[in-house]
Amino acid sequence: MKKVSKTLAWLIGVYIVGGTFLDQWIFPEPQPDDTYFPPAGYVFASETEGFDQRILGRERGLFWIELTLRPNAPGPPEHIHTSFAEKFIVAEGTLSLLADGQVRELGPSESFLIPPGVPHKPFNRTDEPVVVRGPLTKEYGIPEPFSVFLTQAYGFFDEDPANNQAPRALLQMSRFSPRYDSWSAGPPLFAQRLLFQIIGPTARLLGYRAYYPRFAPPDGTHP
Numbered sequence: 001m002k003k004v005s006k007t008l009a010w011l012i013g014v015y016i017v018g019g020t021f022l023d024q025w026i027f028p029e030p031q032p033d034d035t036y037f038p039p040a041g042y043v044f045a046s047e048t049e050g051f052d053q054r055i056l057g058r059e060r061g062l063f064w065i066e067l068t069l070r071p072n073a074p075g076p077p078e079h080i081h082t083s084f085a086e087k088f089i090v091a092e093g094t095l096s097l098l099a100d101g102q103v104r105e106l107g108p109s110e111s112f113l114i115p116p117g118v119p120h121k122p123f124n125r126t127d128e129p130v131v132v133r134g135p136l137t138k139e140y141g142i143p144e145p146f147s148v149f150l151t152q153a154y155g156f157f158d159e160d161p162a163n164n165q166a167p168r169a170l171l172q173m174s175r176f177s178p179r180y181d182s183w184s185a186g187p188p189l190f191a192q193r194l195l196f197q198i199i200g201p202t203a204r205l206l207g208y209r210a211y212y213p214r215f216a217p218p219d220g221t222h223p
Helices: 002-026 146-159 168-182 189-205
Strands: 041-046 053-060 062-069 086-090 095-099 100-108 111-114 120-123 130-135
Touching: 002 189, 053 146, 062 120, 062 146, 086 095, 095 111, 100 111, 100 146, 146 168, 168 189
Parallel strands: none
Antiparallel strands: 041 053, 053 062, 062 130, 086 111, 086 130, 095 100, 095 120
16 A cells, blocks of 8 residues: 555656646747737626726736726635736726725725735725726836736636636636736635646646637737
């Protein structure tokens, strides 16, 4: 029995190390080309989160968005970005914003800054739409690859209700999170990184990707 356990542990170790090496270094997923990046003016939606988003502009590797939260929109799961800040400026309605464990209510012209690493979740608990914009400054621009994540994640999680449940959601996030810097606010980041490193190669073998042609802006040209 000990010999079987040692052999199994050895095989698992080889799979983890070898799979990670092949997935990340030998055969990494290519970066999405420019046709996957939504252009200025592009509008897309998340039925799951109750969001409509419009790209306000793109410039020098950054983009800016306008976010409309539908009445009683649940918003995304509480999450973290480690490499960029988000500033929410309310244009219309009353935004509910969970930030670092505390819920704040922001009215028109009010704003709140989410620094990198702070867990947050915007949502709408009113019966009226809420419109939120980010300031059109370089300081608060969001890295362009995150615009690909938004269109891809909204497409994937809206495509099938089962995609929002385990194991599909976990397998997909093992491809999304490391590429686009969007992490759950629950488990420690090091644990998520380790888990996704372990299951990422399996997710890829099962057909999960960091981006899919079917969720790209429709005016792009894809195979």
